[in-house]
Amino acid sequence: MYIALDAMGGDNAPACNVEGAVMFTREYNVGVYLVGDEKVLKKELEKYDTKGLPIEIVHAEEVIQMDEPPSVAVRRKRKSSMYIAGKLVREKKAQAFVSAGNTGAAMAISKFVVGAAEGIERPGIAVAFPTKAGKPTVLIDVGANVDCRPKHLVYFAVMGHTYVKEILKTADNPKVGILSIGEEEGKGNDLVKDTYPLLKMTRLNFVGNAEGRDIFTGDFDVIVCDGFVGNVVLKTSESLGTIILDMIKQEVKKSFITKIGALLMMPALKRFKKKADYTEYGGAPLLGTRGTCIITHGSADGKAIKNALKVAAHFEETHFNDRLKDNLENLLPTELREQ
Amino acid sequence: MYIALDAMGGDNAPACNVEGAVMFTREYNVGVYLVGDEKVLKKELEKYDTKGLPIEIVHAEEVIQMDEPPSVAVRRKRKSSMYIAGKLVREKKAQAFVSAGNTGAAMAISKFVVGAAEGIERPGIAVAFPTKAGKPTVLIDVGANVDCRPKHLVYFAVMGHTYVKEILKTADNPKVGILSIGEEEGKGNDLVKDTYPLLKMTRLNFVGNAEGRDIFTGDFDVIVCDGFVGNVVLKTSESLGTIILDMIKQEVKKSFITKIGALLMMPALKRFKKKADYTEYGGAPLLGTRGTCIITHGSADGKAIKNALKVAAHFEETHFNDRLKDNLENLLPTELREQ
Numbered sequence: 001m002y003i004a005l006d007a008m009g010g011d012n013a014p015a016c017n018v019e020g021a022v023m024f025t026r027e028y029n030v031g032v033y034l035v036g037d038e039k040v041l042k043k044e045l046e047k048y049d050t051k052g053l054p055i056e057i058v059h060a061e062e063v064i065q066m067d068e069p070p071s072v073a074v075r076r077k078r079k080s081s082m083y084i085a086g087k088l089v090r091e092k093k094a095q096a097f098v099s100a101g102n103t104g105a106a107m108a109i110s111k112f113v114v115g116a117a118e119g120i121e122r123p124g125i126a127v128a129f130p131t132k133a134g135k136p137t138v139l140i141d142v143g144a145n146v147d148c149r150p151k152h153l154v155y156f157a158v159m160g161h162t163y164v165k166e167i168l169k170t171a172d173n174p175k176v177g178i179l180s181i182g183e184e185e186g187k188g189n190d191l192v193k194d195t196y197p198l199l200k201m202t203r204l205n206f207v208g209n210a211e212g213r214d215i216f217t218g219d220f221d222v223i224v225c226d227g228f229v230g231n232v233v234l235k236t237s238e239s240l241g242t243i244i245l246d247m248i249k250q251e252v253k254k255s256f257i258t259k260i261g262a263l264l265m266m267p268a269l270k271r272f273k274k275k276a277d278y279t280e281y282g283g284a285p286l287l288g289t290r291g292t293c294i295i296t297h298g299s300a301d302g303k304a305i306k307n308a309l310k311v312a313a314h315f316e317e318t319h320f321n322d323r324l325k326d327n328l329e330n331l332l333p334t335e336l337r338e339q
Numbered sequence: 340m341y342i343a344l345d346a347m348g349g350d351n352a353p354a355c356n357v358e359g360a361v362m363f364t365r366e367y368n369v370g371v372y373l374v375g376d377e378k379v380l381k382k383e384l385e386k387y388d389t390k391g392l393p394i395e396i397v398h399a400e401e402v403i404q405m406d407e408p409p410s411v412a413v414r415r416k417r418k419s420s421m422y423i424a425g426k427l428v429r430e431k432k433a434q435a436f437v438s439a440g441n442t443g444a445a446m447a448i449s450k451f452v453v454g455a456a457e458g459i460e461r462p463g464i465a466v467a468f469p470t471k472a473g474k475p476t477v478l479i480d481v482g483a484n485v486d487c488r489p490k491h492l493v494y495f496a497v498m499g500h501t502y503v504k505e506i507l508k509t510a511d512n513p514k515v516g517i518l519s520i521g522e523e524e525g526k527g528n529d530l531v532k533d534t535y536p537l538l539k540m541t542r543l544n545f546v547g548n549a550e551g552r553d554i555f556t557g558d559f560d561v562i563v564c565d566g567f568v569g570n571v572v573l574k575t576s577e578s579l580g581t582i583i584l585d586m587i588k589q590e591v592k593k594s595f596i597t598k599i600g601a602l603l604m605m606p607a608l609k610r611f612k613k614k615a616d617y618t619e620y621g622g623a624p625l626l627g628t629r630g631t632c633i634i635t636h637g638s639a640d641g642k643a644i645k646n647a648l649k650v651a652a653h654f655e656e657t658h659f660n661d662r663l664k665d666n667l668e669n670l671l672p673t674e675l676r677e678q
Contacts, residue, residue: 216579236576
């Protein structure tokens with residue numbers, strides 16, 4: 001098995017990407033293609049003892065910048081590390097694609113270069129949110145698709161179910177909800193109202209509407225929504241978490257006593273931060289693509305890259321796409337499976 | 340001027356509602372109709388020296404429960420305190436409506452009993468989010484309308500502009516954004532893409548797309564979105580704030596040292612909580628109704644009710660609806676004003 005790693009993507013690339021690949025291959029017997037500037041990557045690799053490690057450099061002369069629109073990644077910069085990493089999966093030279101680069105571009109590469117799996121119209125990106133209950137809640141889709149149709153949300157539900165059951169292993173028969181603005185059936189916008197009866201037709205453990213507040217309680221294992229709403233929720237939550245901690249810090253600084261207090265509280269705050277960090281789950285997978293696609297945070301360090309590679313390998317070892325195919329067949333009535 | 344207060348709405352009703360009305364009328368020369376069970380309210384009022392205070396009880400024999408659907412409030416329970424309070428405004432016996440009861444029901448009463456202002460198709464509910472910068476960011480609509488059309492969002496923008504400029508007074512020419520999933524023009528779902536050019540046609544200080552993370556930075560004064568997305572964002576943020584503090588508390592409890600730390604940090608945490616509490620702004624106004632409608636938190640205490648009454652009076656004294664009408668005329672090109 002080989003994983004194609006976009007070695008030039010991310011705020012700390014390529015140093016952390018190379019570090020992560022070395023750490024990963026030392027522990028696991030899975031190969032990594034480091035895709036990027038050959039010269040630069042060779043120099044980075046020289047920092048480590050890589051003898052016998054299944055790491056190969058694949059040259060790519062261009063880099064997708066963090067602020068470039070996805071269309072550039074897919075249509076114009078076809079010599080970028082991200083594009084070539086995606087192409088390696090498309091051509092079956094690698095089984096999985098991992099990038100810490102420009103998220104929008106990585107999603108576009110996953111969708112249009114790696115491509116959707118057979119029978120899947122719209123791959124969806126899943127994020128495992130930390131919850132009060134300890135086990136995560138998976139929100140899908142968080143940005144791969146805007147303006148979804150009801151059928152897409154039903155497919156996201158099966159993808160989320162399979163992710164929770166096979167990869168996260170936090171529930172045997174995952175509780176699935178649909179994100180809405182009230183608990184009762186009949187509440188929500190047209191998309192929710194049209195999707196609800198379809199979800200009821202499936203053999204998923206569908207428990208009804210979930211509200212914004214239910215994302216962090218752990219009462220649901222999977223919550224489906226269209227990618228516009230999901231992306232807004234993801235970005236809102238990420239920034240709110242940071243800003244709450246910042247605002248508390250600002251207040252703490254105002255007196256000596258509260259500063260001492262903060263110092264003593266530090267271990268608790270660190271434990272909290274670790275719990276709340278969704279990179280603990282190795283980044284966000286784009287589910288329903290032809291190979292495994294893992295998109296991780298731009299701020300990923302070596303450990304986070306290693307984690308992402310580990311998760312990618314885990315998806316392949318679990319034969320996630322086969323499980324997903326089985327579940328689509330077993331959980332959906334025929335009329336929902338027809339394209 | 341009279342304000343119709345739903346005296347039976349809220350978790351702490353009617354005690355806190357009566358307390359708030361007494362506190363308010365002691366300070367301001369504005370009358371309050373306490374709408375609810377006459378016997379109960381009389382008994383509550385007896386706890387205070389109300390001599391000379393402009394408080395009048397208006398009897399209502401029913402109460403809208405916190406879990407009843409909005410349709411019940413509007414169609415069936417027409418003898419409820421909420422319905423009768425709304426009717427007092429519709430019949431111009433009162434100028435403003437305040438409720439801490441069932442939010443969905445209060446919105447429905449505001450829209451269908453108080454009714455939309457002349458020239459407004461869809462009133463929108465605005466929430467002032469606390470931000471890092473100190474001044475609030477107003478998100479509108481947070482739940483009064485799902486499945487909006489572009490024109491509705493343009494109207495929300497003018498409502499938000501007027502709210503910031505005339506009531507919050509935190510900006511002279513408020514920066515207006517539209518909630519989307521990328522900064523550049525052209526990013527977003529169909530609604531965003533169709534609304535963007537219309538907002539550009541207005542004389543508002545429209546600065547483009549805002550992302551989820553921009554809600555808490557203070558870079559925007561007003562962010563418009565459809566009520567489905569806005570409600571999800573509101574409920575997500577509210578619960579995330581609580582859950583982060585809960586999770587930190589859980590971690591703190593694990594050791595004696597961190598407990599001491601938390602104790603010393605308490606003043607900073609309290610200051611933070613006060614800053615982050617949007618009831619400081621007196622609850623959420625439903626903008627674009629025939630009178631002033633303020634919907635406040637179910638958990639409102641006496642002080643929060645007093646604050647909500649104060650804000651309601653402020654809307655009336657400022658002649659908010661006249662200002663809104665002026666702004667619709669001055670800021671929108673004719674083609675956007677046609678119904």
